[in-house]
Amino acid sequence: MTLLEIKGLTIDIARDSGPARVVDGIDLSVTEGESLGIVGESGCGKSLTMMSLVGLLPNRIRATGGKALFGGRDLLKLSAKELRKVRGSEIGFIFQDPMTSLNPVIRVGDQIAEALVYQKGMTKAAAKAQAVELLALVGIPAPEERANAWPHELSGGMRQRVMIAMGLAGNPKMLIADEPTTALDVTIQAQIVDLVRELKDRLKMSVVWITHDLALIAGLADRIAVLYAGTVVEDAPVEAIFDRPTHPYTRALLGSLPTLAGAAMERLPSIPGTPPEPGRRPPGCPFAPRCGFVQPSCSQSVPKLQAMPGDRRHKVACPVVLEGVA
Ligand SMILES: Nc1ncnc2c1ncn2[C@@H]1O[C@H](COP(=O)(O)OP(=O)(O)OP(=O)(O)O)[C@@H](O)[C@H]1O
Ligand SMILES: [Mg+2]
Numbered sequence: 001m002t003l004l005e006i007k008g009l010t011i012d013i014a015r016d017s018g019p020a021r022v023v024d025g026i027d028l029s030v031t032e033g034e035s036l037g038i039v040g041e042s043g044c045g046k047s048l049t050m051m052s053l054v055g056l057l058p059n060r061i062r063a064t065g066g067k068a069l070f071g072g073r074d075l076l077k078l079s080a081k082e083l084r085k086v087r088g089s090e091i092g093f094i095f096q097d098p099m100t101s102l103n104p105v106i107r108v109g110d111q112i113a114e115a116l117v118y119q120k121g122m123t124k125a126a127a128k129a130q131a132v133e134l135l136a137l138v139g140i141p142a143p144e145e146r147a148n149a150w151p152h153e154l155s156g157g158m159r160q161r162v163m164i165a166m167g168l169a170g171n172p173k174m175l176i177a178d179e180p181t182t183a184l185d186v187t188i189q190a191q192i193v194d195l196v197r198e199l200k201d202r203l204k205m206s207v208v209w210i211t212h213d214l215a216l217i218a219g220l221a222d223r224i225a226v227l228y229a230g231t232v233v234e235d236a237p238v239e240a241i242f243d244r245p246t247h248p249y250t251r252a253l254l255g256s257l258p259t260l261a262g263a264a265m266e267r268l269p270s271i272p273g274t275p276p277e278p279g280r281r282p283p284g285c286p287f288a289p290r291c292g293f294v295q296p297s298c299s300q301s302v303p304k305l306q307a308m309p310g311d312r313r314h315k316v317a318c319p320v321v322l323e324g325v326a
Contacts, residue, residue, distance in 0.1 A: 003174060003206050004030040004053075008066035009076075011048050011057070011230070013278055020279025023049055023230040024286075025066070027305060030174065035200055035207040037221030037238070039214055039253070041275055045230040046210045050176050052076070054091055055083035071173070088119045092167035094160075094177040101163060102151040108162045109135065109147025112169055119170040134165040139195055157188035164196065174206040175199075181216070193220050214253060218242065223313075226250045229275045229286035232305055236314040246308065246316045248291045285318070295320050 011023035023045040030036050038046050052063040053075050068075040075086065087093065095101045103111055112131035116122045122130065128147070135143035138161040151159055160180060167175055177196065181189040197220050200207045211217050217224070217238075224241045226234040226249065234247040245251045252271040273290040276282060282289055284299035291298070303317040316322060 001032045002029050003032045003034075003070065004028075005069045006049070006053075006066065007069075009049065009052065009063060009068065010065035011045065011052055012062060012064045014060040014062070015279065017279075019064070020277075021230065021281065022061070022278040023052075023063075024281065024302070026227075026230065026232055028225055028232060028235070030206050030208060032173070033200070033204055033206060034222050035197070035209065035220055037214075037217040037224040038208060038210045038227060039212065039217070039224060040227035042212070043275060044227045046227055047178055049227075050093075050178060050208065050210065053176075054087045054093065055080055056087075056093075088115060088172065089170035090172055090174070092170060092172035092175045094163050094167040094175065094180045096179040096182055102159060104151050107148050107150060108154065109149075112147075112162070112166050115166050115169040131165075131169075134168060135162070137168070137199070138162070138165045140165075156184050157191065160184060160188075160192055161195070164192075164199070168199065168203070171203070172205065174208065176208045176210075178210045179212070180209075182212070189216060190219075193217070196220060214241075226253065229281065230278075231286060231302070231317065232315075233287065233317045234315065235305060236311075236316075240311065240314045244314070246314070246321055247287075247318050248293050248321065249287045252290075252292075293320055 006026055006028040009023055009026040010021060012019035012021050026049055040046055048057060048061060051057050053068050057063065063076050078086065102108070109128060109131045112134055113124065113127035116127035116130055117124060132143045132147050135146055140146050140158060140161050154162065163180065181192050184192065193216060196207060209217050209220060221238045223235070223237050225232050226247065228249045234241070234250045241250065245254045271290055276286055282299065284301055285303050288294050288298040298320065303319055305315040305317045306322060308314040308316060
């Protein structure tokens with residue numbers, strides 16, 4: 001069953017010179033219990049896409065078109081009040097840097113308990129007990145004691161586990177993790193990925209995991225969507241992405257995978273050039289100016305995602321590749 005279906009999402013930044021398009025017609029879906037990895041270079045619109053779902057877009061940035069159906073409702077049409085209910089109780093969020101998302105002057109157990117009081121209407125005492133259970137669930141040792149810790153008393157990995165516990169507090173159907181491990185060292189990153197995979201199965205949630213690091217999510221994602229300049233250029237089961245990467249951008253990304261599995265792909269040195277700035281998209285395929293397989297037709301229209309012949313689940317937005325030229 002489809003849990004989330006995003007169709008034709010566009011997001012614009014309001015500038016004095018006029019709107020600048022930053023997300024240009026994204027189609028994405030997530031089925032129940034599935035984990036979707038979203039990868040792409042910095043600035044390609046990964047975070048804005050996910051923030052638009054729960055009404056967390058920054059000032060002057062708006063979803064201007066498309067739909068985001070979740071449990072039958074279009075999230076883009078909900079009021080701020082309705083979205084507050086969706087956040088946490090239906091869609092949980094984990095952000096990149098726990099030090100900016102955790103309140104430094106509230107004990108960690110109390111922060112989780114507050115979320116429970118707010119989202120589930122629990123009494124304070126029940127919420128405190130449940131917070132300890134959530135800390136245990138995310139693998140924090142001696143959770144009764146740790147519930148009384150201040151955020152700065154915990155290690156980076158433990159703080160990230162607290163963030164996951166907060167994301168899970170409302171018992172959401174979908175957990176969105178926006179680069180939750182980039183600040184952590186490689187071993188701890190792998191532990192967090194393992195934890196989320198285990199929790200996903202145990203709690204029967206869907207997970208959307210945003211990252212720069214293809215190698216890191218290979219062990220978690222069922223499916224990967226590759227974003228480039230606010231469009232999905234390839235969407236396929238994880239094995240297909242690694243075994244048969246097809247869009248020239250995906251091939252370039254994989255070509256630049258560091259040999260040391262798990263190392264962050266902050267830089268992509270083997271793809272010359274940079275993605276277009278918002279509002280300065282080239283006509284046609286946004287990757288064309290950097291693409292090794294570019295054809296004159298590439299600048300004529302924005303390519304649509306199309307299924308590969310013989311594999312409905314593997315979609316690519318590149319007619320050149322689909323026609324077998326590249
Ligand atoms: N608050 C903001 N004000 C103006 N422009 C913004 C703002 N937030 C994002 N943008 C622009 O929108 C584009 C997409 O941003 P987004 O944060 O979604 O990228 P991302 O794919 O999550 O990148 P990263 O991997 O660096 O987190 C970027 O080019 C950025 O310049
Ligand atoms: Mg981001």
